[in-house]
Amino acid sequence: MSNAQLFPGYTERVDTSGTRWLSADEQVTWRAFVGSCHAFFAAIDTQLQRDAGMPLAYYEILVRLSEAPDRQLRMTQLAEATAASKSRASHAVARLEERGWVRRRDCPTDRRGQLAELTDEGYAVLAAAAPGHVEQVRRTLFDPLTPEQVQQVTVISTAIMAAVGSPQPCEPPCEEDGASCPVPAP
Amino acid sequence: MSNAQLFPGYTERVDTSGTRWLSADEQVTWRAFVGSCHAFFAAIDTQLQRDAGMPLAYYEILVRLSEAPDRQLRMTQLAEATAASKSRASHAVARLEERGWVRRRDCPTDRRGQLAELTDEGYAVLAAAAPGHVEQVRRTLFDPLTPEQVQQVTVISTAIMAAVGSPQPCEPPCEEDGASCPVPAP
DNA sequence: TTCATTTGATTGAGTAATCAACGACTATCA
C-alpha cells in the first residue's frame, strides 16, 4: 500500500482506488465541523446535567411529551419524535419512570400499545430546567452567529438531513395542534 | 407557574424570569440543527461500524496516531487531540490494544507516561477503512452543499467553538510536521 | 377459523462514555 494512495497531499483529486479524498480546505472544514459539534453538545449536556440532572436526550423526551395532546405519546411516536430507536425510547422511559417524571399507561385502542405520559412532577422539572437550557443554547449557538449565519444553519441542516436520507427535520408543533401548554423547548 | 411564562407563543422576547426564549424561526433552526447533527453522525457511525467494525471515535484515535511522529502520542496528547477525557482515551486505547491496532509503550523521558503507538495492523485497518469513510463524509456533507455553504460551515463552526470556550478547532497537521505518512483522515 | 405475517414494545447482553478515586511519579521550594 503506497503512501501516495493514502496521502495524496491534500489535493482535490481521485486516486487509483477512485476515492475522492478531501482537499486541504475540506479537511479544515471537516475537522472544524466535527470538533464544534462535539464541543457544542458536550457543553449543552454538561449544563443540563449540572443544573437539571439529565442529559439532552432525556430533556427532549420531556419536551415532546409536554407538546403532545394530554402530554401523552405512544412509545413508537415518542421514538420517532426524538429520533431514537424503540429500544432506546423504552430504556429511557424506564429511567424517567423511576424518577417519577413519566408514567406508562395502557393504550385504550391497541392492547399492544403503551402511552408514555408526562407527570406533573415531570412537567415541573422540565419547566424548571427550560430557562437555563434555553440560555445555554442562546449563548453558544445564536449569540455568536449573525442573523444570516443563523439562516444558513437552517438551510445547511436541511440539506444535510436530506442527504442522510432521514425523514425530515423535526418541526416544532403548530399552536393549534392541541398541545397542552408545552415548554418552549428547545 | 403560568403558561404564559413557559410558553410565550414563540415570540421573541424576555419574560418575567428574564429568559430569552426562542422565536418561531429560532425554534426551527434549533431543531433542524439538532436533528441533522444527530442523523449525520449516526450515519457516519453506521457506515464505519458496518465496513470497518469501529465507531468514529476509534477511527479518530487511529487517525491522530497515524499523523504523529513515529505514529506515537502520549496519552494526554491523544486525549486532547481527540477532544476526549483522559479516562475515555485510556479505556478506548485498552480496547484498541485488545484488537492489536494500538500498542502501549513506556515513555522514555517520564516514567509516569505512556505512549500509544499505532501498529502496522492498525495502520492497515485504518488505510482500508479510509476510502469508505471519506466517501461517506463527501456524500453527506460536501456533496449536498454549495461551495459557499461549505465555507459557511467552517466560519460557523469556528464561531461556535469559540463561544463554547473550547481551545480551538483541531487543525489537520502541516505537511512538514514530521508526521509519518498519515492517512488522509478525516 | 386457522395460520402466517406484521407491528408494538420490552428485555438482556455487550459495548462505550462519564465521574470520582486512586497510585505513581515529577516539580517546586524551603
Place this chain on the structure above:
DNA sequence: TGATAGTCGTTGATTACTCAATCAAATGAA
C-alpha cells in the same frame, strides 16, 4: 533533603446506547 502540590494515567462503578431476541397482540389471507 524533605514536604507538598501538581501531573500522568488507570481503574471501577454507574449510566447510556445498540443490537438481536423475544413476547403479545393485531392484521390479513386461505
